[in-house]
Amino acid sequence: MNRHIARVTGFAALFATALWAGGLRAEGNKPTYQSANQIIDAAPATAWRTPDPSQVLYMDLADGKRVIIELAPHFAPQHVANIQALAHGGFWDGLSIYRSQDNYVVQFGDPDADDATKAKPLSAGAKPKLVAEFERSSKQLPFHRLKDVDGWAPETGFSNGFPAARDPATQTAWMTHCYGTLGAGRGNEADSSTGAELYVIIGDAPRGLDRNITVVGRVLQGMENLSVIPRGPAPMGFFEDPAKRVPIKSIRLEADVPVAERTPLQVFRTDTVWFDRAIEARRNRRDEWYKRPANHIGICSVAPVVRTPK
Amino acid sequence: MNRHIARVTGFAALFATALWAGGLRAEGNKPTYQSANQIIDAAPATAWRTPDPSQVLYMDLADGKRVIIELAPHFAPQHVANIQALAHGGFWDGLSIYRSQDNYVVQFGDPDADDATKAKPLSAGAKPKLVAEFERSSKQLPFHRLKDVDGWAPETGFSNGFPAARDPATQTAWMTHCYGTLGAGRGNEADSSTGAELYVIIGDAPRGLDRNITVVGRVLQGMENLSVIPRGPAPMGFFEDPAKRVPIKSIRLEADVPVAERTPLQVFRTDTVWFDRAIEARRNRRDEWYKRPANHIGICSVAPVVRTPK
Structure with a gap:
């Protein structure tokens, strides 16, 4: 069952890069990666909006x-x-x-x-x-x-x-x-x-x-x-x-x-630095599964990211 | 029911252009258009292949x-x-x-x-x-x-x-x-x-x-x-x-x-002049419904064209 291909719809379960703005994060000599999901989860409330x-x-x-x-x-x-x-x-x-x-x-x-x-x-x-x-x-x-x-x-x-x-x-x-x-x-x-x-x-x-x-x-x-x-x-x-x-x-x-x-839904804003970081993580996935980051994203590759307000 | 958007999957029901290789066809002063479907339908048997x-x-x-x-x-x-x-x-x-x-x-x-x-x-x-x-x-x-x-x-x-x-x-x-x-x-x-x-x-x-x-x-x-x-x-x-x-x-x-x-299926070949013409008809649709030809096509916009052998 684990023999699967990684999920790519929206940002959920997307994986990792450390190449977003700010560059590599490192712990000692080992770079750590932050996935689009992690970036989104860590974003502040201001990164989200409530539709009218x-x-x-x-x-x-x-x-x-x-x-x-x-x-x-x-x-x-x-x-x-x-x-x-x-x-x-x-x-x-x-x-x-x-x-x-x-x-x-x-x-x-x-x-x-x-x-x-x-x-x-x-x-x-x-x-x-x-x-x-x-x-x-x-x-x-x-x-x-x-x-x-x-x-x-x-x-x-x-x-x-x-x-x-x-x-x-x-x-x-x-x-x-x-x-x-x-x-x-x-x-x-x-x-x-x-x-x-x-x-x-x-x-x-x-x-x-x-x-x-x-x-x-x-x-x-x-x-x-x-x-x-x-x-x-x-x-x-x-x-x-x-x-x-x-x-x-x-x-x-x-x-x-x-x-x-x-x-009730909140939508991840598309005009913030957190969005830019998530996009960069998506452009160049560096989780264990991906072997070749695309260094590209298409306008239609980005599904809306929504959550239920806490 | 006619208030629809035109079909774009594959070539079926795609519409017209006269701008493929060979340029405009004209009858008198009125250009006539050939849709991708028309081009495919008119192609000879050699434009089709039977998969192994x-x-x-x-x-x-x-x-x-x-x-x-x-x-x-x-x-x-x-x-x-x-x-x-x-x-x-x-x-x-x-x-x-x-x-x-x-x-x-x-x-x-x-x-x-x-x-x-x-x-x-x-x-x-x-x-x-x-x-x-x-x-x-x-x-x-x-x-x-x-x-x-x-x-x-x-x-x-x-x-x-x-x-x-x-x-x-x-x-x-x-x-x-x-x-x-x-x-x-x-x-x-x-x-x-x-x-x-x-x-x-x-x-x-x-x-x-x-x-x-x-x-x-x-x-x-x-x-x-x-x-x-x-x-x-x-x-x-x-x-x-x-x-x-x-x-x-x-x-x-x-x-x-x-x-x-x-x-039994036959597949429209992708290496013929008829394919090129159909692609050009698809790149620039000039049927009545389309108002702005895209002048572009993506590799994934082209679905396989199949038919039942006669």
């Missing part, structure tokens, strides 16, 4: 499982406002996950959204038409840059905790499609998304979608409840048979959920 | 589902020879998938492999000790290079159909960890893998594993039977409870399977 309950979605499936999502209003203000109105109005309650495509996405909302005679009306306050929010000016956006090269964008980094990319030439920034990214499905028209139909990435990062669709947030916890949904029929994974769809009990804003039913 | 049945594994799960894997003896000759002996000897028959970790791997074989008193004996012809095969000389290996930059390796491309990377400075090459990659689990010692314990990547490409473990092949078909296995307990997804493990009916070499029980 008005920007957190609880997706409660009919089988009792919960998926927790953080919205990114700084990247997609109009879509997030719509999603907040839809959640507040109970738009998704009783709807379903109606698509599961291997190594790509699950998609949920109203399967009849495109049929005017059957579509569920949007909730009060939700607009039927929005502008596309594929990218935005980077001038006012915080951006904690990763130093490694990325083939898809001139720069990558984190903005308010979300994986993102930036182009200095155009002074624009956008969220990258990573495992767990939440986006707003659209038709062929760039401005045809409302936030009512949403998708979550469940496979290898499909970065070719970047700047082609509006990204609205990211799953913080419960991805494993989405990623194991049996795949729908090829080629695109849509469940035409309603019996195959996965029923959604409700999607609510955390702010609308009674405190007793909440799942 | 002695290098194909059928993993038949107890529930009747089949996963088809191609082995890569040119990268890991000793491990592949062991795996062939183990499959021929029925080593995995009645064993299980005993690990499922979200966004990372499923792992299978003998959960008691590390307990000398309980471990299942290896099949005749399988060696109990092998050298690590993390990388090898690139001098004799074919390598059909991708032109795009990759942050993890100096060069990426395809070698005998497998996604790979290469370092001209050291004249070495290795297989990259992508969705569907098959590797040989090991303990802390580099040479502690035998091929008896195997893993398949079910999440975002964990490229940090490259050159840290022996990669032995890639799933050609049936990934969706592995990727939806409910995840085991955190942090590493091992099912300590035998009742939670997924039973394996058998893993056999295609060559050992009666013809009537085979699933």
